[in-house]
Amino acid sequence: MSSQRVTHTKFKFRDARSDDCLEVTIPEVAKESYGLYIWPCSPVLAQYVWQKRSYLDKKHILELSAGTALPGIVAANCGAVVTLSDHI
Template identity: 35%
Template sequence: MSTRVTTVKDFCFGSHAVCVQEELTKIGEDDSALGLGYYVWPSAIVLASFLADNTSLVLGKRVLELGAGTSLPGLLAVKLGAAHVTLTDKSELDLSNARQSIELNGLDASLFSLRPLLWGDDFTDQVDILVAADCFYNPGDFEDVVATMACILERNPGCAVITTYQLRSIYYTIQPSLTRWRLQAREIPHKSNEIDTDNVFLLQISRED
């Protein structure tokens, strides 16, 4: 038997406040058995902080967020002046949390599109910047996430791809997938005073020179 626990968390990035809905699924009586797909991971905070410090990346731009979950970076992008933000996740059901967070922030729903997108699939709309927080969670998904990034970069040569991931094992790396898809990654220094982010990496991914 599972129990859903919903909470609202507030985050502040400079003069911009964002509230998001978290939903934890407790499985049985064991508190350690939690479904955490709608939890704000450190990677999302690092990515949102970077966008807040580099507003020109999203100002007036078409933004795509992969694996949106709680959608913290995507919500902030609209507050930073993005022209349009597309939030994607694996299914319509997975996007219900994002809908709630849009309403919680009183944001104009017309500035958002919410669309199912399976990793590994192509995305044909025009994109100026792709953001993805902690999509490299499961090593079994690495190849599919990189494939989608590669397809979007192929269709949108000027697109910026900014992603964060939390290193959970030294035995897994996205480099082989990047090499196969002829992509390269550049690490971007980052800082956050609120959380421990020593094992969170901020990367810009681009096509090989």
């Protein structure tokens, strides 16, 4: 069994209209299955979730095929009740 290299990527979400800031660190494992890979659209969706955070308090959100779950983690930090789903 080969050793897998784990990297950590840090994301900072800010809002130009306030001093609010959220920092999230996501581990990634480079594997051929891409199960723990941060897809390029993930930070984009997470930023959108952060910008719309005032709408998320106590909302129920299901993230399908969550992978590293960056958007879901951001939503949970914004007050949403989040269920993450993925296949291993």
